[in-house]
Structures are given as C-alpha cells and as structure tokens.
Amino acid sequence: MTIKTDALIVGAGPCGVFQIFELGLLGVKCEIVDSLPTVGGQCAELYPDKPIYDIPGIPVCSGQELIDLLMKQAKPFNAGFHLGEEVAEVAIEEGGFRVVTSAGKVFLAKTVFIAGGVGSFQPRKLRLPEAAELEGTHVNYRVKDPSRYKGKRIVVLGGGDSALDWALALYEHAEHLTLVHRRDEFRGAPASAAALIQAAEQGKAEVILSGKIDGIGMEGEQLTSVRIKLPGNELRNIPADELLVFFGLSPKLGPIAEWGFDINRKTINVDTEKFVTNIPGIFAIGDINDYPGKKKLILCGFHEAALAAFAAKSLIEPGKKVHLQYTTTSPIMHKRLGVADPD
Ligand code: FAD
Numbered sequence: 001m002t003i004k005t006d007a008l009i010v011g012a013g014p015c016g017v018f019q020i021f022e023l024g025l026l027g028v029k030c031e032i033v034d035s036l037p038t039v040g041g042q043c044a045e046l047y048p049d050k051p052i053y054d055i056p057g058i059p060v061c062s063g064q065e066l067i068d069l070l071m072k073q074a075k076p077f078n079a080g081f082h083l084g085e086e087v088a089e090v091a092i093e094e095g096g097f098r099v100v101t102s103a104g105k106v107f108l109a110k111t112v113f114i115a116g117g118v119g120s121f122q123p124r125k126l127r128l129p130e131a132a133e134l135e136g137t138h139v140n141y142r143v144k145d146p147s148r149y150k151g152k153r154i155v156v157l158g159g160g161d162s163a164l165d166w167a168l169a170l171y172e173h174a175e176h177l178t179l180v181h182r183r184d185e186f187r188g189a190p191a192s193a194a195a196l197i198q199a200a201e202q203g204k205a206e207v208i209l210s211g212k213i214d215g216i217g218m219e220g221e222q223l224t225s226v227r228i229k230l231p232g233n234e235l236r237n238i239p240a241d242e243l244l245v246f247f248g249l250s251p252k253l254g255p256i257a258e259w260g261f262d263i264n265r266k267t268i269n270v271d272t273e274k275f276v277t278n279i280p281g282i283f284a285i286g287d288i289n290d291y292p293g294k295k296k297l298i299l300c301g302f303h304e305a306a307l308a309a310f311a312a313k314s315l316i317e318p319g320k321k322v323h324l325q326y327t328t329t330s331p332i333m334h335k336r337l338g339v340a341d342p343d
Pocket of ligand 1: 010011012013014015016033034035036040041042043046047051052053054085086087088115116117118119120121253254255256285286287288296297298299301
C-alpha cells in the first residue's frame with residue numbers, strides 16, 4: 001500500500017507534533033511517523049513528570065502535559081499517525097519523495113519534514129551473546145503481546161517505570177515473576193514500587209535489589225535461567241522462560257545519517273529562512289537541525305516549524321502567494337480549525 005501525502009513528518013516529538021498544526025493552518029495535510037509506540041519524543045520518554053517552565057504562555061507544565069496539549073491543538077488537522085515504525089529510507093522520486101518505514105509502509109510525499117530530534121530511541125541492550133541469540137523470542141526489550149507471558153517464569157530487569165509497570169501487569173498471570181534491579185532504590189513511580197514490594201511480601205512476586213545480570217542459561221533456542229550476581233559476588237540462578245529487559249532508551253541518529261544530508265556531527269545543516277536542508281523539499285526542524293546560533297529548545301523548534309510550513313506550502317502550490325493570516329481573524333483558518341467564526 002502506498003500512501004500519498006503533501007507532507008510526511010519523521011518524528012513525533014514536540015516539534016514534529018507542532019509541525020502538524022502549522023501545516024494544518026495552511027491547509028497542508030500530513031502523515032507522521034515515529035519509531036516509538038507513543039508520541040512525545042524526549043518530553044514523553046525522558047521527562048514526562050518533570051516541569052517545563054519556558055514554553056511561551058504556559059508558566060509550567062510537565063513533559064507529558066505539553067505533549068497532550070500539542071496533540072489537542074493538532075487534532076483538527078487529522079494527521080495520519082504511524083507509530084512504532086522507523087523511517088528507514090527517503091529517496092527522491094518524480095514529484096517528491098519515496099519514504100519507506102521499517103514496517104514496509106511506503107509514502108509518496110511532496111515534502112518531508114525531519115523532526116528526528118537526537119535520533120530514534122532504541123532500547124539499551126544486554127551485552128551478552130546469548131541475549132542477542134534469543135532476542136525477539138525469549139529475551140525482549142518491549143512487550144508486544146502480554147498474553148504470551150501467561151503461565152511463564154519471567155525475569156524482569158530494570159528499576160524504572162517500564163520495568164515496574166510491566167512487572168505489575170504480568171505477575172498475576174505468570175507462574176513466577178522476579179524483578180531484578182541493580183540499585184537498592186527504584187527510579188520509577190514510588191506508588192508502583194510500593195505495589196510491587198507489597199506483592200512480593202505477599203509471596204506473589206519476587207523483588208531482588210542490588211543484583212546484576214551475570215549470564216543467561218539456554219538449551220537450544222530456549223531460555224532456561226538467568227544468573228544474577230548479588231552483593232558479595234554471590235551468584236543465584238533463577239529458572240526462567242522469558243527475560244524482559246528495561247534498561248531505558250538511548251537515541252541513535254540511525255538511518256537519517258544515510259539520506260544524503262549535509263550532516264554536521266549528529267545534526268543537519270539548514271538555512272534560517274525556510275529551515276530547508278541541502279535537498280530542496282526536505283526540511284529539518286527541532287533538535288535535529290543546526291544553523292548559526294541554534295539553541296536546542298522547544299520554543300526554537302516551534303518557530304522553525306512555522307517558517308518551514310510556509311516554505312513547504314509555496315512548494316506544494318507553486319506560483320500561489322502564501323499570505324500571512326491571523327488565527328484570530330482568518331475565516332479560512334477558523335474553518336480548518338473547526339471553530340465557529342466569531343462574526
Ligand atoms: P525529540 O523530542 O527528540 O523527538 C524526536 C522523535 O523523532 C523521537 O520520538 C524519535 O523516536 C523520532 N525519530 C528519530 N528518528 C526517527 C526515524 N528514523 N524514524 C521514525 N522516528 C524517528 N527544552 C526546553 O525547551 N525546555 C525545557 O525545560 C527542557 N527540558 C529538558 C529536560 C530534559 C531532561 C531533556 C532531556 C531535554 C529537555 N529539553 C527542554 C529539550 C527538549 O526536550 C528538546 O529540545 C525537544 O524534545 C526536541 O524536540 P524534537 O521534536 O526536535 O525531538
């Protein structure tokens with residue numbers, strides 16, 4: 001299936017989501033792709049509960065609240081969201097660009113907006129050869145289908161929200177669940193930690209603190225056990241069928257580096273009039289771009305999104321003048337926003 005669109009946005013962080021809004025105001029429909037299963041980029045992944053104080057007009061909001069507000073603002077424009085898919089290829093094609101995702105989805109886009117931030121977030125992996133062999137079968141970094149863990153002996157590694165949330169979600173239906181964390185305190189929400197510790201006290205799950213994975217036992221293609229090193233170098237073998245690892249996410253520029261951009265370390269050089277890259281028709285906004293005086297701030301990305309949208313509109317409708325209109329007074333913008341005209 002090929003999806004034709006005026007604009008394709010790579011990355012659904014705050015700047016990518018705001019790009020939907022700026023394009024929408026100008027009547028440009030778009031599709032947006034992110035390798036993560038949820039929108040929000042760094043705000044949602046790295047600091048959902050931390051306060052942000054420098055968004056104009058919002059004295060304080062958390063990272064997740066900002067994303068929720070941006071999504072609400074972008075809603076009238078009905079962008080197509082394609083989450084959990086990495087954009088793997090971008091190639092110039094007659095009349096625009098051919099964009100292919102890791103899931104094999106193909107887009108034909110007249111313009112492309114790279115809003116990839118610091119790159120696509122990838123789970124931090126275990127550095128054990130057995131883990132690589134069993135990855136995707138019995139060693140996993142994401143839970144795709146919780147029902148397959150029913151009746152299994154599960155070991156969960158990590159001390160953040162993902163580790164705690166999945167341990168809480170899975171222990172009741174597991175044969176046995178052990179959560180192992182390398183520190184003596186959890187990073188995740190205190191309420192989740194308290195709930196899991198309570199379950200452990202009731203004998204429904206097990207929690208091991210200050211323990212580090214030391215090895216993996218396997219027979220053929222089956223996981224059989226997880227070896228944990230405890231304080232004092234004591235080793236403990238935990239029989240296991242499934243290992244879930246939540247060591248957080250680290251960003252990788254990934255395929256963006258291979259699309260022919262003028263790259264400056266891990267950023268893409270753009271101009272400051274249109275925020276266009278060295279490939280006409282492909283724009284770069286937010287943390288991923290660079291120009292003299294660049295500051296990696298959300299509000300700078302918002303400005304870049306506005307100017308890039310104007311430039312894209314001119315490309316999509318060549319020869320037509322793009323007039324500046326105010327959302328306060330423009331009837332056509334009210335129509336696009338789905339709000340009643342005040343007059
Ligand atoms: P990101 O938020 O990085 O989002 C990029 C998205 O692109 C990601 O979701 C990624 O998965 C996706 N992606 C990348 N490559 C691909 C690909 N090939 N295919 C599909 N998807 C892809 N800024 C402020 O202005 N104020 C603050 O107070 C503030 N506090 C911060 C606190 C912390 C702890 C951190 C880490 C940052 C903070 N920042 C703050 C910085 C701010 O979060 C970033 O400037 C902002 O997130 C950049 O937004 P973005 O949309 O450009 O990129």
